[in-house]
Amino acid sequence: MTKREEREHLFKLLFCKDFHEMAEMEEQVEMYQEQRELENKEEFEPIKKKLDAIVATEGTIDMLLSEAASGWRLNRMGKAELTILRIAVYEMRYDEEVPEKVAINEAVELAKKYGNDASAGFVNGVLAKLVSK
Secondary structure: OOHHHHHHHHHHHHHHHOOOOHHHHHHHHHHHHHHOOOOOHHHHHHHHHHHHHHHHOHHHHHHHHHHHOOOOOHHHOOHHHHHHHHHHHHHHHHOOOOOHHHHHHHHHHHHHHHOOOOHHHHHHHHHHHHHOO
């Protein structure tokens, strides 16, 4: 599985989180893995690990996003864009294996695929403000 495919699975799982109680997340992850036939536990483990890490740091990530997205409250952002931004900020701040430029580029690509026409520009603009901080 490529890193891009891992990000897409991560995006789908993280997006799902906003629609379920935290107590249901483990079951949601298991159902997702079964439905996508991601039976290779070793292949799915990095996705699950990153999901748990993003959820654990979500408060800090959201604070950074609130500061960078001046004029936009997080609860007013589209769920797809917010999810993409959370993944990118996590990668930029906490994942030493992912260069900032790669995290931004991958976020923009996800926004093009899962967002609306303005999503890629919005995501790029918010993340650009975080690069220098």
